[in-house]
Amino acid sequence: MSHTSGAAGAPAPAPLRVRQAQKEQTRRALLDAGLRLLDRQSLSSLGLREVTREVGVAPAAFYRHFPDLAALGVALVGEALGSLHTVVRDALAGGAAGADAAELIDRTVAITVAYADEHRAHIRFIARERYGGVRPVREAIAAELARFTEEVATGLAAQPASAGWSPAELRVLAGLYVDHMVQTAAAVMEAPQDDPAARDTIVETARMRMRIISLGRAHWLDGR
Amino acid sequence: MSHTSGAAGAPAPAPLRVRQAQKEQTRRALLDAGLRLLDRQSLSSLGLREVTREVGVAPAAFYRHFPDLAALGVALVGEALGSLHTVVRDALAGGAAGADAAELIDRTVAITVAYADEHRAHIRFIARERYGGVRPVREAIAAELARFTEEVATGLAAQPASAGWSPAELRVLAGLYVDHMVQTAAAVMEAPQDDPAARDTIVETARMRMRIISLGRAHWLDGR
DNA sequence: TCAGTCAGTGAACAAGTGTTATCTGAGTTC
DNA sequence: GAACTCAGATAACACTTGTTCACTGACTGA
Known part of the structure; x- marks a missing residue:
């Protein structure tokens, strides 16, 4: 294999794309929190702020991952x-x-x-x-x-x-x-x-x- | 049959319980409006004010008929x-x-x-x-x-x-x-x-x- | 090392919400 | 006809909501 950086190749501590991994992590957190809240209510009554509050993140952060709560719902269906x-x-x-x-x-x-x-x-x-x-x-x-x-x-x-x-x-x-x-x-x-x-x-x-x-x-x- | 008042008995224009009839009428209106609005959304996202607005009645009037939107829902099930x-x-x-x-x-x-x-x-x-x-x-x-x-x-x-x-x-x-x-x-x-x-x-x-x-x-x- | 990207923050916004207390007046009862 | 009842109106309450904006700072790639 070819190496992309000069670091020790074997363990590969995966310094690549830390950013992307972090993003994926809060995306998951949003999905999980949404699913958790949806156990007791239905999607149409779920609030965007409710979800972000559950995750512990600012409301505006939601939009970095989904345009809508409907989009989150569709992802959950998947x-x-x-x-x-x-x-x-x-x-x-x-x-x-x-x-x-x-x-x-x-x-x-x-x-x-x-x-x-x-x-x-x-x-x-x-x-x-x-x-x-x-x-x-x-x-x-x-x-x-x-x-x-x-x-x-x-x-x-x-x-x-x-x-x-x-x-x-x-x-x-x-x-x-x-x-x-x-x-x-x-x-x-x-x-x-x-x-x-x-x-x-x-x-x-x-x-x-x-x-x-x-x-x-x-x-x-x-x-x- | 016995007559309760001295009015002409035959046509019986039903002056009895006008109050009750009017109440029933707005109750019906609330149920109908609710059902109409529920065609496009689910009960948990329906608003009390939304219903009363559709009927053309003050929000507080709702409580004269149902304690809850859930109660309205149950009535609709019936x-x-x-x-x-x-x-x-x-x-x-x-x-x-x-x-x-x-x-x-x-x-x-x-x-x-x-x-x-x-x-x-x-x-x-x-x-x-x-x-x-x-x-x-x-x-x-x-x-x-x-x-x-x-x-x-x-x-x-x-x-x-x-x-x-x-x-x-x-x-x-x-x-x-x-x-x-x-x-x-x-x-x-x-x-x-x-x-x-x-x-x-x-x-x-x-x-x-x-x-x-x-x-x-x-x-x-x-x-x- | 340094300029650029962009996930997440914090604050403000205009609207909306359920619920309460008080008042009004038509319908009822005697 | 006077006293009472009670469906509905009015107005205010304390929140909550979605969305926007400029911002900060860790990560990225050259």
Whole structure:
């Protein structure tokens, strides 16, 4: 490798772009503070000053990172739903392994609930803003969810159970699964965190709903 | 009948309780104005002064009718979901008549979409606040939706197709139908009002989803 | 080493907010 | 017709809000 400065090359204490790193750091702080505050209120009622106060930074500093609170919201949508793509790959990957249908459904529900638990704030944010009062955020969520549905659709297409299904039909099915997932995650948020009984009811309900849907899928081609 | 005053009894120009009627009138105006403003924003960002200004009344007058904006929201939930009960009765009544399954599904979807169109503001409000930032409103919606699910469940129980289903299972199925209805109505809101193609896609998607669910229902008892 | 960049500061701005106390006058009741 | 009630008006309160501006000073690159 070529060296850019005369310093000792091995440990590389990364003196490069300290400025940029610091900026990124307060940007993160703004996003985190925003997400934290959004646990109890919705984006349209969140104040710019509220966020900067939480971070401990001057109000004007906000504009160095986002033009708007809406822009911050859109950024949050990105990280909330971006990390979800790996999850869906996990869930769909289970289909390739030789597990039976019931087991697969339980696994998918378990993955969904676990994810919802690990990302409470993100999920709550998505559920709240999906039909919320801020247009650009709503659109960002819709777009991300659409990409997501497409991904599930192509995943389903690879399964033997999808023989004879048109791409359009598979997309509808995928959308049904995705909406069901979002609904389940939102339900988990709504239940008190320390009430295992309520949680079990949610999980059991989610399983049965998914079984019904999968049963319908299995018999879709019965009448030609 | 007995007369309470000596005036001519027949036409009864209703001089009684003028005060109360006037109060009710501005209460209605507040609710209407609130709903109108909530088409473009969510409850948590709505201002008390904003509402009274829209009505043309002093800010302080608001407190004669509601302690809170949250209380106004709860009242709106009541009227938004109250009128829906008659709709579900309509849809379920179709089951009693001798229509075949496919026709029944189309009818139900049509009813749902028509209702959503006629009550745009109400539906938008419910979708927005279901997981919105105002706790009491969220709870009111959840409670109303639960009552609603119960009603659907007892309606389904009366159908021959429900033989062998436990009440708990019927409740899950009813919940699935209800959530699907809400989802469909919300999707109708999201589509541009003057784009028939987008609307058709939504209707067609809703139908197929419902067919899948109903198919799953029909085969639920296949494996005992 | 030195000039330039730019993330964050501090102060001021014009508006907006929810809430309160006091007053007014039409509607009610006897 | 006089006494009372109470929906709504008026005005003031103490804040909070988003946005702007000129500024400071650590980091950057030559």
